[in-house]
Amino acid sequence: MGTPLFISNDLPLELEQIIGQCVAILGIRGSGKSNTAGVLFEELLKHNYPLSIVDIDGEYFGLKEKFEILVAGSGDGVEIEVDVDSAEEIARVSMEKNVPVVLDLSGFLSGERTEFLKEYLTALWNLAGKLRRPYIIGIEEAHEFIPQGVRTELKELIARVALRGRKRGLGAIIVSQRSAKVEKDVLSQAGMLFLHRVVHEADMRVYGELLPWKKTEVKEMVNALETGDCIYVNGESILPIRVRERETFHAGFTPSLEVVVTPQLKQVSQSIIEAIERAREGKGKTSRxxxxxxxxxxxxxxxxxxxxxxxxxxxxxxxxxxxxVQVPERAAAEPPVFFPAIQRLSAGSGETAHVAACPSMAVSACEEPVALAEDERTAEEEDEDPLDLLPRAVRRHVDRLVSRVAKQGLLDRRIVSFLASRSPNSYSVGQIAAWTGCARGVIEENSPRDLVGAGLIVRERRSDGVRYRCSLAAFVQREFSVYQPDLTARELHAVTRSLREQFSAIK
Ligand SMILES: Nc1ncnc2c1ncn2[C@@H]1O[C@H](COP(=O)(O)OP(=O)(O)OP(=O)(O)O)[C@@H](O)[C@H]1O
Ligand SMILES: [Mg+2]
Missing domain, CATH: 1.20.5 (Single alpha-helices involved in coiled-coils or other helix-helix interfaces)
Structure with a gap:
């Protein structure tokens, strides 16, 4: 007889069944995935099962209400700020000293997140090979990290843990709202599934492949699932269950009018944090x-x-x-005359303009269709806050990006603010220097590397020298691709517009 885990009144589950397992939790937004994942984590933590949770939305810090768990990462409320250099150290402490970790990556841009996770997973894999003790890693928004049909280094690492980790005791809990977008090989190999409600045809087809029933039966069964209900699959055993509610604070709860009290959180003992700091310092010394x-x-x-x-x-x-600095109003807001659509926009006009009006010399300007589409806004849309209409996760993503850019150095902030307000036009270093009041030599010596690396600013080498532009629409397409296909063009447009306004206002 194993150690019972209390996931649901309807489900007898034992801790031993989880070891080295790949668990997939799927379902649409709000169907109860994070609650189910949270319940699993609570049960594992009650039994001191070592784990890490990759949390890109800051949803799991509430586990600290009951458990001593380290929140490391970059975002509000992390206990220890980490960067890619400390990834290996955190993984080592977590696995060797059995310290559960929430990796709050909400403050990272997607490129940094990827690099951090690559280091972290590689370290876990290598350590697990030596230690061979049970360990599990939870990954939210898994479609972002293990996308179907796309090969990336990070995906290979996660798939390796999910598919081949069992012998090392390594398991994974992957959570996704887009079943059809998660690598099929991983889903079909998952030993344990919690299938919450889905509605998209493509997702329903995936469920059809995972469940041994006729398509019509799958559809009927899945349609009847309510929040918190799911179909539990473990080999031959398949049963509809209602997952219990999380005992600890669920930061991703659906907002209601009731007053929410943020809980008292348990701190990880100072000695653990000091051990990590010491390990990082030590690493610095030995690598010198x-x-x-x-x-x-x-x-x-x-x-x-x-x-x-x-x-x-x-x-x-x-x-x-x-x-x-007194800059004549019109001149300050005025983009080059070869782009009349934007010019009219900045003057607050509701007139429409046509792409055809954009002559060939404004190549970079023509590359950004979303910017052009702005001109189609109505007067009422101008008044409403575009963010009000967006899903919560998307709004939080927007906030994170803005706070991330606001943390850049003064020079980068001024450059991004200048370029975002005039996106998509490109400017030479001399022009940027003139508009921002920063010395040309300083800009030349300190190019905005982080922003270029993140794809927000594009550096173009032309025959007449280097030029920069803010590639806002393409940046938004990339950063928010994880929410597709649920985000409409209009919603993406609202995101672009909001980021343009907020980046432009950064001082
Ligand atoms: N088993 C359950 N019992 C009671 N309430 C639940 C249960 N599961 C989820 N809920 C509630 O439903 C809401 C949505 O749940 P949850 O955040 O887990 O959904 P999700 O599928 O993770 O959504 P998203 O995709 O937006 O992250 C939350 O307020 C949560 O507290
Ligand atoms: Mg969730």
Missing amino acids: VPVPQEELERLQAVLREKESQIAELDEIARALGYIK
């Missing part, structure tokens, strides 16, 4: 190698140069704080 004298002198010269640039930037920052 003796630097030859010549190289040392070169680096010192670079340092001196950087210091003088910092002083120059300081000067700019101070000047920006004290001096109010």
